[in-house]
Amino acid sequence: MLWWLIALTFVVVLLVYRLFTIERSADSVLPDLNAALDTTKTESQLTEQIILLRAELTELRSGVIGVGQRVLELEEQLSQQNQHIEVLTERQQALEMTEPESKIYSRAMKMVQLGADLDEIIRECELPRAEAELLFNLHQQKS
Known part of the structure; x- marks a missing residue:
């Protein structure tokens, strides 16, 4: 169970990292739009690239939210199992004493x-x- 939590945390970190790199690349594309027009790319190509980046960004955000919800569920399950183990330990100790x-x-x-x-x-x-x-x-x- 613990390795699942570690793996999900790792995936969340990767998704967040990817999210920020996409945001940075999208932010860097917008200010450089005029400079890019002077090069070989046309305005429609840049607009298309921005639309694709925003769609990918939206996808990644929803993926991060889903992974975050799953991590919260696993933490809750882990907490419940720890409580269950504590109850069983107390019962075992009580039985040993009797x-x-x-x-x-x-x-x-x-x-x-x-x-x-x-x-x-x-x-x-x-x-x-x-x-x-x-x-x-x-x-x-x-x-």
């Missing part, structure tokens, strides 16, 4: 982090030796 076994494991993990030895964890948490060794080895590596 399960008695999780309290025992949490206590055992805390004891390992505080430096308790294996026998003390087995005795205090009333865990089987294999589970206590597993917890001890896993959380001792993190510390």
Whole structure:
């Protein structure tokens, strides 16, 4: 989802850049109209070029607006998903606290982090030796 947002932002930047270059070229064509008449281009050719540039400019503006709307929609979806993830995280934490076994494991993990030895964890948490060794080895590596 994040890469979509980045890609759309990149497209918007490109479209805006193209929009400004077209505006600049259109602006530069209008003041130089008299000078251009002295060269090989006729007034009708310049007018036609201006009309084409304005049409392209209008197209690009509508494209930028469409991309901008899509970016806003994606941001809204991302915000909703982040809220959903927060709710699920809160529910998961609540469930972990209500399960008695999780309290025992949490206590055992805390004891390992505080430096308790294996026998003390087995005795205090009333865990089987294999589970206590597993917890001890896993959380001792993190510390």
